[in-house]
Amino acid sequence: ISVCICILICLPHLLWLYDHDFAMLGYIATRNPTGKITSILRHFAYPLKFLSAQLLFVLPAAITFVFFTKKQPKETTEKNTTATRFLLCICVIPTLFWVSKAAIFGAPVKSMWNFPSLFAWGICAFYFIRREWSEQKAKNFIRVMLYWSCFFALIYGGQCLFTTSLRFQSDCKQITRMLTSAYKEEAPTSELRYVAGNIWFSDMVNLYAPHEVKPVIWVNIDANPWFDKNDFEQSGALVVAESVNEYETYRQKVGDKLTPFKQSDIIYHNYFGKKKTRPVYWGVYQGEKNEK
Numbered sequence: 001i002s003v004c005i006c007i008l009i010c011l012p013h014l015l016w017l018y019d020h021d022f023a024m025l026g027y028i029a030t031r032n033p034t035g036k037i038t039s040i041l042r043h044f045a046y047p048l049k050f051l052s053a054q055l056l057f058v059l060p061a062a063i064t065f066v067f068f069t070k071k072q073p074k075e076t077t078e079k080n081t082t083a084t085r086f087l088l089c090i091c092v093i094p095t096l097f098w099v100s101k102a103a104i105f106g107a108p109v110k111s112m113w114n115f116p117s118l119f120a121w122g123i124c125a126f127y128f129i130r131r132e133w134s135e136q137k138a139k140n141f142i143r144v145m146l147y148w149s150c151f152f153a154l155i156y157g158g159q160c161l162f163t164t165s166l167r168f169q170s171d172c173k174q175i176t177r178m179l180t181s182a183y184k185e186e187a188p189t190s191e192l193r194y195v196a197g198n199i200w201f202s203d204m205v206n207l208y209a210p211h212e213v214k215p216v217i218w219v220n221i222d223a224n225p226w227f228d229k230n231d232f233e234q235s236g237a238l239v240v241a242e243s244v245n246e247y248e249t250y251r252q253k254v255g256d257k258l259t260p261f262k263q264s265d266i267i268y269h270n271y272f273g274k275k276k277t278r279p280v281y282w283g284v285y286q287g288e289k290n291e292k
Helices: 002-019 023-030 042-067 081-105 111-119 121-128 135-162 172-186 199-208 229-235 244-257
Strands: 194-197 214-217 237-241 262-269 275-285
Touching: 042 081, 042 111, 042 121, 042 135, 081 111, 081 121, 111 121, 172 199, 172 237, 172 262, 172 275, 194 199, 194 244, 199 214, 199 237, 237 244, 244 275
Parallel strands: 194 214, 194 237
Antiparallel strands: 237 275, 262 275
């Protein structure tokens, strides 16, 4: 029964993937938009980076777990086979999958993609590593874990306060108005129908533009098969990047149809009211309707 319910829940998603040629899997397999690591080392660097991030995430809890418990005498009774298989399925197998993916394709893996599995590693620790602790130590363990949670919340809060990323503290409507106006000046005879670039910029313009603008992630229409490729090639697109390196990567991908970048400065105020300026790089993917 549980298998049937699982299939019914996943079926709409699987049908959507089938209708769109499993584009999501292609994105995961080749995700390396800025090309920071291009040598053979990427097949080793990205798995190690992923595993290091996972280890750092669980390290405070693991240290606390070991400190407040002591080793329990080895049990003679066998563990429940069903429970063991279940925990292996939700913990070990997903982690091995992401490590293998990073090693085989040499492409980065976001740490958060494995967080659902990582959260279950605590259950594995309690199940497979049987340790003794008193009621008082259990209370102390909970108290220390609360301290850890507050500590990491403060770190994240500090990051939000002091970050220079445009993804925080920015007036998205004002940035969108600036970019759409710049596109209109650069391609006055063409209606802005597509915006291309990284996920954040593409979706921001899509959300705040005065009319519908379709987001094409990573300037790769083939990886966005839900849009009409012929219409994209005819209409062209506004291309936006956070860095020169990112923009030049797009140019290497699509060629001379993407104009050299232009820089615009975005002015914003941080949480302390201090005025800040950040550059953004943009250009035009020239379609048949807006080629000069």
